[in-house]
Amino acid sequence: MTPFLYEKVSERGDALSLGTHPGAAYLGGGTNLVDLMREAIARPTLLVDVTGLSCKIEEDEKGGLRIGAGVKNTAVATDRRVRARFPLLAQAILAGASAQIRNMATVGGNVLQRTRCAYFYDDEAHCNKRSPGSGCDAIGGFNRNHAILGASPACAATHPSDMCVALAALDATVSIDGPRGSRDLPLTDFHRLPGDAPEIDTELRSGELITSIVLPSNGFSKRSSYRKVRDRSSYAFALVSVAAALELDGGRIKNVRLALGGVAHKPWRAHVAEAALAGRPATEAFFAEAAEAELRDAKGLRDNTFKIKLAKRVIVDSLVKLSNAKDAPR
Amino acid sequence: MSIVQAALKKAIALAPDSWIPGGSPDPLIRERHGHVGQPVSRIDGPLKVAGKARFAAEFPIEGLTYAALHYSSVAKGRIVEIRTSEAEQAPGVVLVMTHRNAPSLAKAPAFGTNPKAAGGDDLAIMQDDRIHWNGQAVALVLAETQEQADHAQSLIRVDYEVDAASTSFEQAIADGTEPGQFMGEPLKLRIGDADALFATAPAKVDATYRTPGHNHNPIELHAATLAWSGDELRVHDASQAVTHAAWTLSQIFGIKEEQVHVTSPFVGGGFGSKTLWHHQILGAAAARLAKRPVRIVLSREGVFRTVGGRAPTEQRVALGARRDGTFDAIIHTGVTAMTPHNAMTEPFIIATRSLYAAKSFRLEVDTVKLNTVANTFMRAPGEAVGTFALESAIDELAAEIGMDPIELRIRNEPERDPTQGLPFSQRGIVAAWRAGAERFEWYKRQQRPRSVRDGDWLVGLGCATATYPYYRMPGGAARITVTRDGRAIVAVAAHEMGMGTATAQTQVIADRLGLSMDQVKFHYGDTSLPGIVLAGGSQQTASVGAGVVAAHRALVAEMLKLAGNDSPLAGLHPSEVGGFDGGLCALDDHDRRESYASILARAQRTEISVEAEASMPLEMQHWSMHSHAAMFCEARVNEVTGEVRISRFLGSFDCGRILNPKTAASQFRGGIIMGLGLALMEETQLDERTGRIMNPSLAEYHVPVHLDVPAIDVIWTDEADPRTPMGARGVGEIGITGVGAAVANAVFNATGKRVRDLPITLDKLL
Amino acid sequence: MQFVINGRSLDADVDLRTSLLDLLRDHFGLSGTKKGCNQGACGACTVLVDGNRINSCLALAVQYQGRKITTVEGLTSNGALHPLQEAFVAHDGFQCGYCTPGQICSAIGMANELRTGVPSYVTADVAAEAITVDFDEIRERMSGNICRCGAYNGIIEAISETLGTIPLPEAKDAP
The missing domain is CATH 3.30.43.10 (Uridine Diphospho-n-acetylenolpyruvylglucosamine Reductase, domain 2)
Known part of the structure; x- marks a missing residue:
């Protein structure tokens, strides 16, 4: 050090x-x-x-929640308002890391965590993210944990956060303060795709500080789930995770949210699938069609092609379960 | 094998039982009311749970310096330039050692080249500019604090001239293989014409199975605290081979064996990895150069880079059988990897030599050489991965001929060792199968795959035979000291890595001497104590036991001399006397006795101390001696995701007499859990382009966590092996064997998918 | 820097780079807290800070000045083992003993979390008031502590037996 x-x-x-x-x-x-x-x-x-800064969770004037960037992950997942109104967020946080780490990690830090790509971690490897212009050893090497969506020839790293996947689905906003004043960014625009500058993870500028995360009022508390698939049953990063939320109107989809983890350089909001489902009947066939559409441009590497199939299956399964939930919890 | 060795082997096989150790059973086997067999809690337990057990990196020494290593980033070649000046000038740095300034060291005698050799490889360490693998230590920094050493290490820059390296197992196989050897014997065995019989067999299975490299990953990082005093070297090591380590260090540093004092009172897990690797040698060299004590604790990455693991294998198993399931031919062949600088072949055919009867056998292990860190022994080397292949194939054959896989195994139960022809010392695998099947409710298994479903989960049952040989290596010895207050101290240079050695041996010694456990102290983990005892091959209990048997015989003889003619014991021969109730008694008349205190008092002695060496372990060549277990697994496979969860597991063991049911059960479960890791998640990822291990961390090399592990049921026959000390066989390694196949077979039963490449990750089941 | 460890106030003049783990082990001789990976991947370094379990290897010591730190050495009182430590011995919840202090501290932290209503990933309904403590809950919550010897069954038995009676450290900034 x-x-x-x-x-x-x-x-x-x-x-x-x-x-x-x-x-x-x-x-x-x-x-x-x-x-x-x-x-x-x-x-x-x-x-x-x-x-010591921003350690509170407060009601937002519009009925949402403002979570201070300094709040510990465990505290978010334990907060009664979060658990009752945003259970998706609590589940996603609890899917990450271990209890010890969740007790230490802050919300701001979780958003800013860097990839777990083995070649990024090994300073003897070529990595455009760690050492711009040096190349990417992951693309021709071990890439089981790597991106199938939005990757570039320069980088196929994934963002490792679970929490952010839920935040992406819930339309959260990142509040930022900095030398040139404060600003807000939708979480889905906060993280970047690698393009030809994978060394830049996010839109955060030099000297800027995340101050809070704002959740809009709709937490989809009646029908939402976070499903994380990994190589052991706990304490492992996601191969694929799916944050799914549904609102039904009779048998039709009134509102749907889908975000994927473990598949891209950023938490991947499944806009294509959401658009395909809006107003449609909540049936497995439509879910499958939407999943297919979302993953249409997915590309596998040597070790991770299975994620395309896996992501589709988990999307469909999550939506089927949510739509079948007779008396959905809460 | 030379002609003389072969003749000797034959002579031992044919000799009368009474000439062989174990020819007359250990009298302790008959003893059923003592400490042996009791579920005694670990005697070192209170220290461990309080955090007071001191491990290798926890010994304070005045003036300590901290070491950090810099590792090569190429697999083969030479160092052109190594720039250390920035590191040398960093705050707190005491020394930067490279091949340019390292003291002259002799090559490390590699394991197997001498009875006391412990080197993981046979390289001259930091003596030249040559690079032998990606991750080899090329520089060592000593600093006043660990933070300073770690930082200074990161400032070192090395330029390499790169040579072409062999870093692809697959490519190396294509380039050609060489016959493998294990412990000096060729791994090749032919009985009958297996290929011809296989070709004409009415039922057959012929499949290829692959297992990846594995790393032991004990939670304690490899570490040593070392200090020189003149030419005397003091090492606080984390070691499962203290005597071997000391001797090997003495050879490397050109000093006498007695000048190296290695202690290792507690070892935070070893599983085969805690022998002598470069870090202790470099630590000692740096301590000598800097004239300061050194603590070297490998980082987790450092363990992966410089401590070898289990080599990958590619195995073919071809079984030819008659329609009734009787085996005509067993062919088990394949390739494993090793390195140019070691002699360890992963001997995956060993289990196949003794498990089943067959008309013909062809068993062969070939090897290729990779430029990697030297592979080494990892829990049940050979059997852990060999049984995955063999026992998967048997399951495949059972499915092929529509027979219950347990019945198929029992159908092929041999009467004598099927390849050596020796009688079994004791073999209770059929009883273990029957007991296990009943307890696991095996009869509920649906033979047709994909028959049982629970929500999203497909449920399947699988089973496999586990096996591990009884070993006892030469070199066992013990010193017994009995004091006038009727206490005993037994000293053996043995090891406690968590197997429960100290506890079980205290129980055994208490019974042998006729004392209570609190009257016995077992001293171990120190090269000043007698014996060349490796905590490996599941042989430590037998080795220590045989040493104690010998020392006890000497003690009784000495005691009888001291007792003289005034004792109730007068006139008895040592073989007629045993330990009982704080003293000695006639074995056939417990009223003829005298306490140790009384004998010593009369002889005006404060204590008596005897030391003796164990008999040569000829029993292994006179009988076929093996432990077995029947492993049962219930696996659930998620139909959506392919995730595998183990919901039930049972191991039904036949391992001779169980000395301590509590600690033995933990050994069985621990082995099974490591087997679940082998089955489902463990894989050392070697990047073939660079020869570099790319998952050198516990975050990326997955081992089972709490949630992966169900309540594991273990039962045992507890039938004594009359040919071993105490009637016991080792319990440390057998648990991992058979598990890979039991899981794979359960996954097949659940899904109808046969996974022949470990680990069984979810992508293989999607 | 000033630290409060096991109820004692201790001073140390340490490098800012020093982790809480190295502070305990190398500076205060409290080697009961173990180093197994130094990267938050094994849990051997688990200690309690104001009653909450953390990985001391990922904690810079400087951030923990003045906080109430409890290590395994602080669990015994007057030389008597804590009931959970006794249960670990009785149920053989360890073999080599190296991950054990971390497992024990973690279990005590877990009990605290259960008391304060922290849900887990296997909690069926995260919004529910009460959490049913079962085999899955304990295993999931302890999954941050790896035991390579595989003493998991004994560990869970020891925790289950003791859970209701674990005297909990005061939770100062419980979530």
């Missing part, structure tokens, strides 16, 4: 002014950043500890 200075701040203004220093990085729970520093992938020279 490269030596660094450390400042714990209690005012956002202090954080933002320290955050403009060259080499500065904001530090949350450290569950990802400390690991990346130890691997010499991240080499900040100043850590600005923001765990």
Whole structure:
């Protein structure tokens, strides 16, 4: 680990002014950043500890929730309002990592976690994300955990967060503050596809700080599910995960949300499938057609082609189960 | 084998039983009311649960420095330039050691080249610019703190001249194989004309099975704390071979064996990996160069880079049978990988040599050489992966001829060892099958796959035979000291990696000496103690047991001398005397006895101490000695996702007498759980382009977690093996064997899909 | 820097890079907390901070000044083992003993989470008021602690037997 200075701040203004220093990085729970520093992938020279900021979950004026970026993952999943009104988010958070890590990790840090691609982690490998222009060893190597959607010849890494998949489905917004003022971005626009600049994970600009995540009021609490498929039954990153939410009007789909994890450089909101389903009857045939449409452009690599089939199956199965839920929970 | 060796082997096989160790059964076998067989809680348990058991990296030493390693990034070639100046100037750095300044070291004697050799490979370590694998340590940094050492290590830059390397198992097979050897014997066996009989057999199975590389991954990282005092080297190691490690280090550093003192009171798991690798040697070299004590703790990545694991295999099993299931031909052949710098062949045919009767056999292991870290012993080397292939094939044959797979196995139960012709010392596999089948309710299994469904889950049952040989290596020895207060200290250079050695041996010794457990202290894990005892091959219990038997005989003889003519024991021959109730007694008359305290007091001695060496382990060449188990698995396969969950598991064991049901059950379960990992998720991913392991972490090399593991049922026959010390056979490795096949067979029964490539990941079932 | 460990206030002058784990092991000689991966992938380093379990290997020590840290050494009182430690011995919830302190601290943290209503991924209804503690719940919640010896059955038995009676550390910033 490269030596660094450390400042714990209690005012956002202090954080933002320290955050403009060259080499500065904001530090949350450290569950990802400390690991990346130890691997010499991240080499900040100043850590600005923001765990004391934005630690509340508040009602939004429009009936949604504003979750402070400093709130611990466990605290979000335990919050009664989240559990009752946004169970999808609670489930997704609980699917991630281990209890110990969820107790440490903050919401802001979770959003900003970096890929778990083995070639990104190995400083002897070629990786455009770690070392722009050096090439991508993953595309011709081990890529079981890699992207089938939105990848580029430069990078096929996936975003490892479970929480963000639920946030994408729930139309969450990321509130950002920075040296040039505050702004909001839809979570689905916050993370980037790799294109030819995979070193840039998100739209966050230098010195900017995530202050909160805002959930709009509709939490799809009656019919929603987070299904994570992985290589062991717990404590593993997703091969494919599906956040699904449904509102039915009789037998028809009034509203549907679908987002996929483990398949792309960002949490993948399934806009194509959603559009295909809007207003349609809630039947397995339509679900299958929509899944097919969403995955039409999916491309497999050596080890991950199975994810295309798997993603389709889990989408269909999730929607079938949600539509069949007679007396859906809550 | 030389002619002399062959003649000797034959002579031992034909010798009268009474000439062979185990010829007259250990009297302890008859003892049914002592500590042996009791479910005693671990005597080191309170220390371990309190965090007070001290492991290798936890010994404080004044003036300690911390080491970090820099690993090569190419598989073969030479170092052209190694730039260390930035690292040398980093804060806190004490030393940067490379091949340019490392002390002169002799080549490490590799395991198997000498009875005490422990080297994972036979390379000269950091003596030249040659690179032998991707991940080899090329520099070691010593600093005042671990943080400083780790950072300085990251500042080292190396330029390599790269040579073409062999890093693809598949390509290497295509390029040609060589015959394999194990423990100096060729892995090749032919009886009859198996190919001809297979060709004409009315029922047959012929399939290829593949298993990937595996890593042991004990949770304790490999570590050592080392210090020199003149030419004396002190090593606090995490070791399952202290005596071997000390001898090997002495050879490398050109000092006497007695000048190396290795201790290892607790080992945080080993499974075959905690022997002598480069880190201890480099740590000792750096300590010598810096004239400071060194602590070296490998990172998890470092363990993957520098400590070998189980080699990959590609196995063909061809079974030819008659319609009634009787085997005409068993062909089990294939290839495994090793390296140019070691001699360890993964011997996957061993189980096949003794499991089933057949008219003919052709068993062969061929090898290819890869430029990787040297592969090594990992829990049940050979059997763990060999039984996956064989026992899957038997399941396939059972399906082919429409026979119950248990009945098929029992149909082919041999009367004598099917390939060596030796009588079995004890063999209770049929009883284990029957007991297990009843308890698991095997009769409920539907023979037709895809017959049972529970919601999204297809449910299947599978079974397989597990087996592991009884081993006892030469070199066992023990020292017994009995003090005037009637206590005993038994010292053996043995190891406690969690097998329960200290507890089970204390039980055994208490019974043998006629003492209570709290009157017995078992000292181990220290090269100053007697014996060359490897905690490997599931042989430590037998090795220690045989050493204690020998020392006990000497003790009784000495005691009788001391007791003299005034004792009730006067006139008895040592063979007529045993330990009883705090002293000695005549075996056939418990009233003729005298306490140890009384004998020592009369002789005006404060204590008596004897040391003896175990008999040569000739019993293994006189009888065919094997443990077995019947493994039963219930697997659930998700029809949507292909995910596999194990919902029930039973192991029904026949491993001789069980010394401690509590710790033995844990060994069985632990083996089975590692077997579930082998079946479902474990795979060391070697990038063929670079020879680099790409999942060197516990996040990416998956091992089973709590939620993967159901309640595992274990039962056993508890039938003593009359030819082994205490009637026991090892329990450490058998648990992992057979599990891969039991799972694969259950998955087949659930889904109708036969997966022949491990691990059985969900993509193979979609 | 000042730390409160097992009820004692301790000072250390350490490198900012030092993890809480290395602080405990290398600076305070509290080697009961174990290092198994140093990257949050095994749970051997689990300690309690204000009653909540965390991986001390991923924690920079500097972030934990003044917090109430409990390690395995802090579970015994006057040399007497904690009931959960006793149960681990009785049920053979370990073999080599290396992951054991982490398992025990984790289980105590888990009990605290159950008391404060933290759901898990296998909780059928995350909105429900009460969580039914069963085999799956405990296994899922303990899955952050790997035991390579495979003592999982004994661990779960020990926890199940003790769960109702685990004296819980005071939860200061319970979620």
